[in-house]
Amino acid sequence: xxxxxxxxxxxxxxxxxxxxxxxxxxxxxxxxxxxxxxxxxxxxxxxxxxxxxxxxxxxxxxxxxxxxxxxxxxxxxxxxxxxxxxxxxxxxxxxxxxxxxxxxxxxxxxxxxxxxxxxxxxxxxxxxxxxxxxxxxxxxxxxxxxxxxxxxxxxxxxxxxxxxxxxxxxxxxxxxxxxxxxxxxxxxxxxxxxxxxxxxxxxxxxxxxxxxxxxxxxxxxxxxxxxxxxxxxxxxxxxxxxxxxxxxxxxxxxxxxxxxxxxxxxxxxxxxxxxxxxxxxxxxxxxxxxxxxxxxxxxxxxxxxxxxxxxxxxxxxxxxxxxxxxxxxxxxxxxxxxxxxxxxxxxxxxxxxxxxxxxxxxxxxxxxxxxxxxxxxxxxxxxxxxxxxxxxxxxxx
Amino acid sequence: xxxxxxxxxxxxxxxxxxxxxxxxxxxxxxxxxxxxxxxxxxxxxxxxxxxxxxxxxxxxxxxxxxxxxxxxxxxxxxxxxxxxxxxxxxxxxxxxxxxxxxxxxxxxxxxxxxxxxxxxxxxxxxxxxxxxxxxxxxxxxxxxxxxxxxxxxxxxxxxxxxxxxxxxxxxxxxxxxxxxxxxxxxxxxxxxxxxxxxxxxxxxxxxxxxxxxxxxxxxxxxxxxxxxxxxxxxxxxxxxxxxxxxxxxxxxxxxxxxxxxxxxxxxxxxxxxxxxxxxxxxxxxxxxxxxxxxxxxxxxxxxxxxxxxxxxxxxxxxxxxxxxxxxxxxxxxxxxxxxxxxxxxxxxxxxxxxxxxxxxxxxxxxxxxxxxxxxxxxxxxxxxxxxxxxxxxxxxxxxxxxxxxxxxxxxxxxxxxxx
Numbered sequence: 001x002x003x004x005x006x007x008x009x010x011x012x013x014x015x016x017x018x019x020x021x022x023x024x025x026x027x028x029x030x031x032x033x034x035x036x037x038x039x040x041x042x043x044x045x046x047x048x049x050x051x052x053x054x055x056x057x058x059x060x061x062x063x064x065x066x067x068x069x070x071x072x073x074x075x076x077x078x079x080x081x082x083x084x085x086x087x088x089x090x091x092x093x094x095x096x097x098x099x100x101x102x103x104x105x106x107x108x109x110x111x112x113x114x115x116x117x118x119x120x121x122x123x124x125x126x127x128x129x130x131x132x133x134x135x136x137x138x139x140x141x142x143x144x145x146x147x148x149x150x151x152x153x154x155x156x157x158x159x160x161x162x163x164x165x166x167x168x169x170x171x172x173x174x175x176x177x178x179x180x181x182x183x184x185x186x187x188x189x190x191x192x193x194x195x196x197x198x199x200x201x202x203x204x205x206x207x208x209x210x211x212x213x214x215x216x217x218x219x220x221x222x223x224x225x226x227x228x229x230x231x232x233x234x235x236x237x238x239x240x241x242x243x244x245x246x247x248x249x250x251x252x253x254x255x256x257x258x259x260x261x262x263x264x265x266x267x268x269x270x271x272x273x274x275x276x277x278x279x280x281x282x283x284x285x286x287x288x289x290x291x292x293x294x295x296x297x298x299x300x301x302x303x304x305x306x307x308x309x310x311x312x313x314x315x316x317x318x319x320x321x322x323x324x325x326x327x328x329x330x331x332x333x334x335x336x337x338x339x340x341x342x343x344x345x346x347x348x349x350x351x352x353x354x355x356x357x358x359x360x361x362x363x364x365x366x367x368x369x370x371x372x373x374x375x376x377x378x379x380x381x382x383x384x385x386x387x388x389x390x391x392x393x394x395x396x397x
Numbered sequence: 398x399x400x401x402x403x404x405x406x407x408x409x410x411x412x413x414x415x416x417x418x419x420x421x422x423x424x425x426x427x428x429x430x431x432x433x434x435x436x437x438x439x440x441x442x443x444x445x446x447x448x449x450x451x452x453x454x455x456x457x458x459x460x461x462x463x464x465x466x467x468x469x470x471x472x473x474x475x476x477x478x479x480x481x482x483x484x485x486x487x488x489x490x491x492x493x494x495x496x497x498x499x500x501x502x503x504x505x506x507x508x509x510x511x512x513x514x515x516x517x518x519x520x521x522x523x524x525x526x527x528x529x530x531x532x533x534x535x536x537x538x539x540x541x542x543x544x545x546x547x548x549x550x551x552x553x554x555x556x557x558x559x560x561x562x563x564x565x566x567x568x569x570x571x572x573x574x575x576x577x578x579x580x581x582x583x584x585x586x587x588x589x590x591x592x593x594x595x596x597x598x599x600x601x602x603x604x605x606x607x608x609x610x611x612x613x614x615x616x617x618x619x620x621x622x623x624x625x626x627x628x629x630x631x632x633x634x635x636x637x638x639x640x641x642x643x644x645x646x647x648x649x650x651x652x653x654x655x656x657x658x659x660x661x662x663x664x665x666x667x668x669x670x671x672x673x674x675x676x677x678x679x680x681x682x683x684x685x686x687x688x689x690x691x692x693x694x695x696x697x698x699x700x701x702x703x704x705x706x707x708x709x710x711x712x713x714x715x716x717x718x719x720x721x722x723x724x725x726x727x728x729x730x731x732x733x734x735x736x737x738x739x740x741x742x743x744x745x746x747x748x749x750x751x752x753x754x755x756x757x758x759x760x761x762x763x764x765x766x767x768x769x770x771x772x773x774x775x776x777x778x779x780x781x782x783x784x785x786x787x788x789x790x791x792x793x794x795x796x797x798x799x800x801x802x803x804x805x806x807x808x809x810x811x812x813x814x815x816x
Contacts, residue, residue, distance in 0.1 A: 026648065029648065029651060029652075030644070030648075035651075036651055036652060036653065037652070037653075038652060115720055115722070116720075116722035116723065119722045119723050119724065120722075120723060123723045127603070127604050127607060127609075128609075130600060130601075130604045131604050131609065131615060134601060134604070134615075134619065135615065135618060137691070138618055138619060138621055138622060138691075139618060139621070141622075141630065141633045141634060141637060142621060142625075142633075144633060144636070144637060144644065145629065145633045148636065156642065157642060160642045160643065160644060160647045161644065161647050161648060161651065163644075208416050208417045208420060209417065211413035211414070211416075211417075212413055212414045212416070212417040212418075214413060215409070215410040215411075215413040215414045216414070219406050219407075219409060219410035219413075220403065220406060220407070220410070221406070221407045221410035221411060222407070224410075227414065227418075233802060234421060234425055234426065236748055236798070236802055237425060237429060237795075237798065238749070238752035238754075238771070238794075238798075239752075239754070240752055240754045240771040240774055240775075240791070240794065241428075241429060241432060241752075241774075241791045241794055241795055241798075242424075242425060242428045242429065243774070243775075243778075243791075244432065244435065244774065244778050244784055244787045244788050244791060245427075245428035245429075245431040245432050245435060245788070246424070246428050247778075247779075247784075248431075248435065248440075248445055248557060248784060249428070249431070251445045251446075252445065252447060252555070252557070264420075264424060265424055267420065267424075268420050268421055268423075268424030268425055269424070269425065271417055271420060271421055272421060272425075275417060300409045300413070325624060328626065329624075329625075329626040329627060331626075331627055331628055331755045331759075332754055332755055336779075346626075347626055347627075347628045350628045350629065350632065351628055351759070354632055361636055364632055364636075365632075365633070365636070367629075368626075368628070368629035368632055368633060369629075371626050371628065371629050372625045372626055372629045372630075375624055375625060375626060376621065376624065376625060379617070379620070379621075379624045380617060383617055386624070387620070387699065390620070390623070390624075390696070390699060391699060391700070391703065
């Protein structure tokens with residue numbers, strides 16, 4: 001066994017433990033608890049000592065007892081160097097150290113004498129740390145959005161680091177921003193508009209796209225190849241190059257500030273991807289089924305409705321969900337085309353809230369939760385379909 | 398027989414695709430081409446309002462004579478910039494009322510007052526006064542008179558439809574000193590945003606490709622930033638990064654990592670001292686790029702993960718037998734396997750980041766050195782109100798896009814050949 005490997009092991013493990021503790025401390029700080037020092041030196045050195053002890057004990061002690069013993073030791077040490085903290089903080093430290101010593105129990109003398117043990121160790125820890133860090137970085141803004149909407153202006157200014165939710169104040173007080181957003185800022189109406197626009201876009205897009213995709217997938221006609229490549233090219237053109245001409249045309253036709261105008265534009269911009277996704281799926285349906293349909297005397301419409309549609313429901317749901325998501329999240333066109341509050345969509349309304357006179361941030365965040373929550377619920381619930389939609393339609397973003 | 402079937406098939410196909418083609422043509426292709434038209438014109442936002450002739454009707458009684466009444470039409474041209482030609486005027490009156498005198502522009506026939514008002518230059522104003530009397534010497538009801546609204550019509554040139562063209566917009570775009578800066582900002586943003594998203598996508602995919610508790614949950618969570626609405630996310634980040642009451646600055650100050658708050662979205666440059674060299678970093682732009690990476694790495698992650706799961710396990714087992722370390726395994730097995738996906742991802746993301754508007758617009762509005770080409774389209778067209786200039790910048794974007802697409806499809810074609 002090389003001494004270098006042991007040193008590496010102690011060093012990397014302790015660093016990993018410290019990183020986990022750091023994330024925990026940041027989380028604790030964000031609950032409004034005063035904590036101003038990571039105590040890097042002390043914790044790091046003590047961590048190295050504990051890792052070495054872990055290696056020394058080896059299998060002389062029952063594994064579980066060893067883990068709990070070392071974790072307890074670490075928590076008590078941390079308790080003494082960081083004073084006046086609530087008991088749940090130390091309990092968290094204890095759980096983290098249990099997790100940590102449980103992870104390093106596999107790294108015994110045997111493991112360390114193998115080739116590349118330090119690198120393996122490093123990457124294993126990096127993965128675990130990465131997962132924690134990624135989850136934190138991704139989820140924190142969402143958590144912050146939610147908690148800010150539960151606060152009052154005074155509380156937010158008092159301690160910007162306090163992200164605890166005070167359930168003691170009662171539900172009506174907790175959801176006050178939501179009542180105000182729906183009552184005074186008319187968010188109910190905007191939500192209705194957004195829903196109508198998004199569902200309308202889905203329905204119209206499907207009505208247009210299914211026949212077209214069927215034709216591209218199955219029928220022979222002049223210009224078919226040209227059409228299927230143009231679909232992709234058109235799809236790559238961004239909204240920003242369409243915005244000025246559409247604005248001028250819609251202004252002169254009086255289509256601005258109308259839901260119809262928005263529906264037309266959303267449908268047209270999502271059509272290429274819908275056709276592209278559907279035709280790929282239609283091609284995978286066995287041709288024999290349709291031939292059987294033709295023998296039964298079905299016409300094209302009958303084949304689409306009675307054979308193709310029932311078989312491609314999963315693909316159609318993917319497309320529908322994907323189109324719904326695009327329409328619900330769309331911002332640029334709603335910014336350009338809507339300037340009267342009675343036609344606002346949710347996205348546009350939130351932007352209007354932010355630009356307008358000093359809107360308290362808890363209302364802004366309550367509005368953001370209102371626009372985000374439906375799409376996240378849909379995403380979690382229909383993840384399978386939406387992920388395949390995202391993958392197929394991901395040329396756009 | 399078969400040719401007849403083929404004919405039917407063809408006709409059906411055209412019938413099925415026609416609605417989609419028409420819609421896409423009118424809302425996507427037609428605007429892209431009209432960009433070219435508009436970019437050669439001197440059009441401003443205020444020109445988009447079609448000039449209308451307008452009239453306000455006032456009814457006044459004449460002293461001591463209820464049988465007579467004076468009607469005043471306040472006429473004006475609504476446009477401050479354009480002439481209206483051949484203005485025609487029409488108004489209806491109740492029975493038994495006739496004008497006492499009329500000027501030669503107007504005629505009164507069967508309760509209808511008709512006037513030919515000729516051409517109105519821009520900002521034109523005129524009052525038209527006519528005295529009416531009741532032929533039965535009865536009192537005239539003001540209310541009834543007022544209830545009829547005059548109708549006016551006239552011809553005006555639609556500035557968008559004239560054949561006057563100018564090269565000024567393009568001259569202004571190219572000669573603008575900020576143009577080079579604009580381009581470099583756009584490419585900086587696009588390049589680092591794309592690379593960053595792919596690097597983090599690879600890292601995340603590597604992590605999730607291993608077995609651990611809560612792996613499916615982790616996969617959903619990683620996609621959250623991509624599926625959530627950009628408006629909500631951008632404003633949350635704005636609050637998070639706020640210099641005075643933002644969480645990030647307060648956290649860093651709390652742990653004594655920085656001395657004072659940093660305005661991450663409002664400061665153009667920050668000077669870093671690395672190894673004795675002063676190094677100027679574009680702070681706001683970097684922050685916007687980080688947001689961009691945060692929002693779009695999930696997509697790269699999704700693609701790369703799908704590819705990783707298809708890599709044969711035997712390759713890694715063989716590498717273990719050969720005694721390869723983790724870095725060697727990644728460089729010699731994983732990386733070549735995902736290289737194809739990465740190159741396609743790079744092109745797609747590059748094209749989309751190049752056109753990204755919402756993210757920057759919502760975070761900084763294009764201030765503090767974050768003005769990219771798409772932001773410039775908006776600012777020229779709608780903040781300054783010069784539609785022609787906005788279109789010209791759009792054209793610049795389209796030209797770049799066509800170049801990128803050419804490269805992209807070449808790449809796709811090459812891939813197809815290889816397989």
